[in-house]
Amino acid sequence: MPTAPDSFSAWIARLPQWHGWLQLSPERPYAHAEEEYDNQYGVTAPEPEDGEGLCNLLKTHGVDTRGPALEIGCGTGRLTYGLARHYPGPDFLVTDPSQTFLRITQTQLGDPAAASTQLHFAMLNADDLGQLPPEMFSVIAMRSTLHHILRVEEFIAACGRTLRPGGALVMGAEPVESGYVLMGAVGQSIAPVLQAAGITVRPEWTRQINDLTDTVKFYCRRDINKKTAEDKHLFREHEMADLGQQHGLQLKFFPNAAFSNYVAPYVPEFETFSHFFLNYLQFCMLYDAEFLELIRRHLKPQLKYLDDCYRSHVGPTITGVFLLKKNAGQA
């Protein structure tokens, strides 16, 4: 069990290096081509909103940001870019297990002088978080990464330990069980609805439907060994609250919010179930345009029903921001 070092800079100076990166874990490439990641999600330029929004959220909730920040699973830098420009603390350790992602993010960030904080880059697999020094980081930030981590309970415990009192673990764009299972259930009805409308469901469309429904079921189940899978889990708010509580972290959950919602003009980007569902089919499941249009047209009653249930309040919960704040003054 590592002991607390004198300072972040002393700790970081002692870390081994591998191919120019600080090394906290062995390299682990992403399961899909890293260079294609932004194309798949339609990202064309660096976006500061997510990181800036996260920093606004930290401020609003009184998170103590006087110490270093750690980002886990930076990918192509979608959250990193704004965090590097807005994090008020002295240091920002950007990490990913993939050195290709680290390189893409470092390039994306551009001139380090544009950053508000000192940048550092390390290879880190979150399953190794237990080796980080206790009470080192003020903030642990992640976007769309928790569901990739094998041992979530151990991970939250390690976060509780390496966070400083008054600091926080902040996670966005994570899949919530209730909304994902609903997406799977709506997916199950695509083929019968199209067939009833006299449309021939092509074999590649059947494969795409199965891809959605099998994926949701795989994420949801807890009786499967997910060690070798890239995406692994769905989350439940009350379980996250209990888990946080066990490790000195108090949960504030913002249903269906994205970090970018916390940037002026503070308009929630997420609107309806149908909006999320159709985007998910397009960008995550890569459904083709013709198939998507058929789904949009013929499943309108089912999608409208769900949207109508939530005309004046947020829901169903499909994703959201989890802010787990460590009690100030706690040992």
Ligand SMILES: C[S@@+](CC[C@H](N)C(=O)[O-])C[C@H]1O[C@@H](n2cnc3c(N)ncnc32)[C@H](O)[C@@H]1O
């Ligand atoms: C869906 S991508 C999200 C990337 C980026 N945060 C974003 O919002 O675009 C998931 C990221 O988690 C990283 N990842 C996967 N397994 C991980 C693990 N066990 N520990 C840390 N990062 C992991 C991947 O390399 C990838 O960068």
